[in-house]
Amino acid sequence: MIKGKRSLLANLLFQSKAYRGLKSFDSRTLVIFNFHRIRRDSSTPAVFDDGVFGPTQGQLHDQLRWLKENTGIISEAQLLDHAQGRIRLNRSSVMITFDDGYRDNAELALPVLRELKIPALFFISTQAIQTREVGWWDQIAYLVKNTRKPKIRLGNEDFDLSKTKTRAIREIQRWMRVRKAEETRDLVQNLAHACDVPIPGPELSSRELMTWRQIEEARTAGITIGSHTHSHRVLSTLSLTEQYEEFRLSKEILENRLQTRIRSIAYPVGGETDCHRETAGLARKCGYELGFSFQTGANWLDRLDPFRIGRVSAEDSVPLTCAAITLPSIFARSRYRKASAHSFSLYTTHPISSNPKEGTT
Numbered sequence: 001m002i003k004g005k006r007s008l009l010a011n012l013l014f015q016s017k018a019y020r021g022l023k024s025f026d027s028r029t030l031v032i033f034n035f036h037r038i039r040r041d042s043s044t045p046a047v048f049d050d051g052v053f054g055p056t057q058g059q060l061h062d063q064l065r066w067l068k069e070n071t072g073i074i075s076e077a078q079l080l081d082h083a084q085g086r087i088r089l090n091r092s093s094v095m096i097t098f099d100d101g102y103r104d105n106a107e108l109a110l111p112v113l114r115e116l117k118i119p120a121l122f123f124i125s126t127q128a129i130q131t132r133e134v135g136w137w138d139q140i141a142y143l144v145k146n147t148r149k150p151k152i153r154l155g156n157e158d159f160d161l162s163k164t165k166t167r168a169i170r171e172i173q174r175w176m177r178v179r180k181a182e183e184t185r186d187l188v189q190n191l192a193h194a195c196d197v198p199i200p201g202p203e204l205s206s207r208e209l210m211t212w213r214q215i216e217e218a219r220t221a222g223i224t225i226g227s228h229t230h231s232h233r234v235l236s237t238l239s240l241t242e243q244y245e246e247f248r249l250s251k252e253i254l255e256n257r258l259q260t261r262i263r264s265i266a267y268p269v270g271g272e273t274d275c276h277r278e279t280a281g282l283a284r285k286c287g288y289e290l291g292f293s294f295q296t297g298a299n300w301l302d303r304l305d306p307f308r309i310g311r312v313s314a315e316d317s318v319p320l321t322c323a324a325i326t327l328p329s330i331f332a333r334s335r336y337r338k339a340s341a342h343s344f345s346l347y348t349t350h351p352i353s354s355n356p357k358e359g360t361t
Contacts, residue, residue: 006320006331007317007319007320009323010317010319010320010322010323010331011319013319013322013323013326013327014318014319014322014323015319028091028092028300028301028302029092029093029298029299029300029301029328030074030079030089030092030093030094030095030298030299030300030301030304030309031092031093031094031095031298031299031312031324031325031328031332032094032095032096032097032292032299032309032310032311032312033063033067033094033095033096033097033311033312033314033315033321033324034097034098034099034294034311034312034313034314035054035055035060035096035097035098035099035105035109035314036052036053036054036098036099036100036102037052037053037054037100037102037104037105038053038054038055038056038057038060038104038105038108038109039053039054039055039056039057039104039108040056040057040104040108041056041057041058042056046141047142047204047208048134048138048139048141048142048200048208049137049138049140049141049142049169049173050141051137051141051170052100052102052137052138054313054314054316055314055315055316055317057108057109057112059316059317060108060109060112061112061115061116062318063314063315063317063318063321064096064112064113064116064118065116066318066321066322067094067096067118067321067325068116068117068118070322070325071092071093071094071325072089072091072092072093072094073093073094073095073096073118073119074089074093074094074095074119075095075119075224076095076119076121076224076226076263076264076290077224078093079095079290080263080289080290082301082304083289083290083304083306084289084306089301092325093301094325095119095120095121096113096118096119096120096121097120097121097122097123097226097266097292097311098120098121098122098123099123099228099266100123100124100125100128100135100228100232101122101123101124101125101128101129101209101210101215101228102208102209102210103207103208103209103210103211103214105122105210105218106210106214106215106217106218110217110218110221110223113221113223114221114222119222119223119224120223120224121223121224121225121226121264121266122215122218122223122224122225122226123225123226123227123228123264123265123266123292124210124215124225124226124227124228124250124254125228125229125230125231125232125250125268126227126229126230126249126250126253126254127230127231127232128209128232129209129210129211129212129215130253131202132202132205132206132209133200133201133202133205134200134205134208134209135232136173136176136187136188136232136233137173137176138200138205138208139188139199139200140169140172140173140176140188140191141169141173142197142200143188143191143192143195143197143199144161144165144168144169144172144191144195145165145169146195146197147161147194147195147196147197148196149161149194149195149196150162152168152191152194152195153194154172154187154190154191154194155190157171159171172187172191175187176234176237177234177237177269178234178236178237179237180237181233181237181238181242184237212257215257215258216257216258219258219260224264225254225258225260225262226262226263226264226265226266226290226292227247227250227251227254227262227264227265227266227288228250228265228266228268229246229247229250229265229267229268230245230246230249230250230253231246232268233246233268234268234269235267235268235275235279236275240278240282243278243279243282244282244285244286247265247282247283247286247288248286250262250265251265251286251287251288262288263288263289263290264288264289264290264291264292265283265288265290265291265292266291266292266293266311267279267291267292267293267294269294275293279291280307280308283307284307288307289306290306290307290309291306291307291308291309292309292311293308293309293310293311294310294311294313297310297312297328297332298310298312298324298328298332312324312332
């Protein structure tokens with residue numbers, strides 16, 4: 001659906017209050033809204049990647065208040081109870097998740113969640129918290145944004161930056177998503193050289209990330225902490241042994257630092273082609289009980305796969321949030337193509353071998 005028409009329909013649905021008559025539609029669904037970054041206000045400039053920013057703090061408050069008043073917002077514990085057969089969720093439900101461990105989650109989102117008494121899951125990438133360095137997507141955006149060169153050459157491709165830098169940022173980020181890890185291991189360093197811009201160090205990056213103390217304060221305030229792997233590399237670019245180590249190490253670090261059991265993991269990027277068919281088995285073997293993807297769309301409670309739970313990119317307005325709940329088949333539908341035979345199929349799992357065969361994207 002074209003973005004403008006989508007917003008128009010959502011506004012009409014909301015302003016006419018027609019959504020009240022649609023609540024019986026898709027009444028056994030679970031819609032999970034996922035956020036990355038929250039802005040203090042709409043004029044806040046993005047030093048790093050613009051693409052991970054969602055609503056302002058005020059917009060977040062409005063959305064979550066509407067959701068609390070009009071839906072059933074559930075916790076990780078409630079979802080686990082449903083998935084493992086201890087309870088049955090008999091009405092459409094909503095969950096709130098945040099990825100990556102950005103500082104604004106603690107400074108802007110947490111006060112709203114506490115005020116409204118809303119449960120949420122914070123998925124943490126442990127390497128970034130330990131090293132105080134932002135993720136590869138933010139580093140790529142920072143380098144391209146700050147170069148003074150009108151053109152750069154990376155690999156065998158030229159990027160004309162004289163008119164817009166957005167295309168270069170998105171294309172280089174895509175390389176990190178689809179190419180094997182050994183091919184992109186030095187990509188950020190090579191980009192820094194091409195741009196003649198130093199990679200942002202901990203002194204600049206640290207202010208963007210939560211501290212261990214803030215993560216512990218969030219947990220103490222009732223926020224559930226989950227894993228977002230260790231390095232946030234796209235799983236389909238890694239071998240099965242490397243994926244397992246990403247899962248294991250992140251879980252071990254979080255449990256040791258927070259002295260709590262980590263039961264959920266969110267797969268980085270998490271589209272259908274961003275994992276292997278064996279990924280669910282690896283997560284299960286590491287002791288996780290829920291796995292969250294980014295195969296955008298509503299989940300059906302009657303046939304929920306606990307290791308293939310889809311999420312919806314959070315919207316900036318209450319009408320679009322409302323539309324995703326009342327008409328999920330239209331407003332919360334998948335944006336990803338169907339998986340190929342070698343991509344993410346969590347219904348088929350295989351044990352880890354000493355020399356695991358790599359999947360393809």
